[in-house]
Amino acid sequence: MDHRPQAWGRPRDDVYGAYDASYMQGNGPNQHTQSPIVTGTSVVAMKFKDGVVIAADNLASYGSLARFTDVKRLRTFAGSSVVGFGGDVSDMQYLDRHLTELAIDEAYAQSSTSTGSAAHALNARSLHKYLSKLLYHRRSKFDPLWNHLLVAGVDDDGLPFLAAADLLGTVFTSPSLATGFGSMLAQPIMRKYVPDEAAVAGVTREQAVEVIRECMKVLFYRDARSLDSYSLAVVTKDGVDLSESEKLEKQSWAFADRIKGYGTQTV
Numbered sequence: 001m002d003h004r005p006q007a008w009g010r011p012r013d014d015v016y017g018a019y020d021a022s023y024m025q026g027n028g029p030n031q032h033t034q035s036p037i038v039t040g041t042s043v044v045a046m047k048f049k050d051g052v053v054i055a056a057d058n059l060a061s062y063g064s065l066a067r068f069t070d071v072k073r074l075r076t077f078a079g080s081s082v083v084g085f086g087g088d089v090s091d092m093q094y095l096d097r098h099l100t101e102l103a104i105d106e107a108y109a110q111s112s113t114s115t116g117s118a119a120h121a122l123n124a125r126s127l128h129k130y131l132s133k134l135l136y137h138r139r140s141k142f143d144p145l146w147n148h149l150l151v152a153g154v155d156d157d158g159l160p161f162l163a164a165a166d167l168l169g170t171v172f173t174s175p176s177l178a179t180g181f182g183s184m185l186a187q188p189i190m191r192k193y194v195p196d197e198a199a200v201a202g203v204t205r206e207q208a209v210e211v212i213r214e215c216m217k218v219l220f221y222r223d224a225r226s227l228d229s230y231s232l233a234v235v236t237k238d239g240v241d242l243s244e245s246e247k248l249e250k251q252s253w254a255f256a257d258r259i260k261g262y263g264t265q266t267v
Contacts, residue, residue: 036088036146038062040073041225042182043084043150044215046190047160047175047200048208051236052152054082054162055212057219058244059227060089066227074231076240078103081124081153082233083131086179087167088146095145098134124153124161124235128171136169144168148179154237160200175200178215181223186215205234217248 038060045054060068073085075096083099085092106122122130128151138145144167155161163173175197176190193211194200212232219226228248234241 036091038067038089039225040071040086040089040092041223042178042180042186042219043073043086043148044178044182044186044190044212044219045084045150045152045162045176046203046208046212047162047194048203048205049201050160050205051154051234052082052160052162053205053208053212053232053234054084054150054152055216055230055232055246056084056086057216057227057230059225059229061225064224066225069227069229072231072244074233074242074244075099076233076242077127078106078121079239080121080235081127081151082235082240082242083127084150084152084179086148086150091145091147095131095134095147095149102130123155124151125155125163127151127153128161128163128165132165132169132171135165135167139168150177150179152233152235154235158237160235181225182215182219185218185222189215189218205236209234213246213248216246220248 040060041057043054043056045052054074056073058070058072059066060071062068068089071089073092075083075085077083077099083095085095102122110121131149131151135145135147135149146167148164148166150162150164153161161173162175162177163171164177164179165171175194176187178186178190190211193203193207209232216226216230216232220228230246230248231242231244232246233243
């Protein structure tokens, strides 16, 4: 059987003649992704006095279909930073492989120097700058990576670092950040606790984790492309504490039947 793509769905060549390959337009220009197909939704992150808490659910949607329920969208780098991916999953996988190659190069650079790992280790700030330049480079080639990234970690001064970069190479930083619907649904919750950089020093790790869990709960109820299982990471100067199998506690749709207009009710 002929398994080539140009033979898919066609009658037999010995009956209807050979396929005209000119229809494949193999000599045309390269075509790049114009719209993502399999996507991940929001990534939320918030600073606290000793580091950053970041979370993303484990769902990858095929359009509006909740297709893949075990896709991890948080990736650690060098044991000191975390990158959260929103947007196209295939571009996320490309960036994940790229970061793996970068980590290997960094490890070789460290082993070839006599001053130790501190000479070449990329902290979160340097990693964010690298990724933003990569995204801008791809955008300038009219072949963008359809992702919105959050980079969380600690800078050289031991201070929490959190910044974003999108497919256009646009970068910004804030005490709390979110992508997708999280920028509308989760940001108001986080900004009550960290309205500015000065407020970060008054937030403990436990408080930040609780706020992020509340944000993931709100997103599960309000964002049709989210899931009740998620990954959560806490980044401090001591390293990364990552859990990829978190589950929303006590989540239930039982309250829905008390909402006016829901289901069959007599008012």
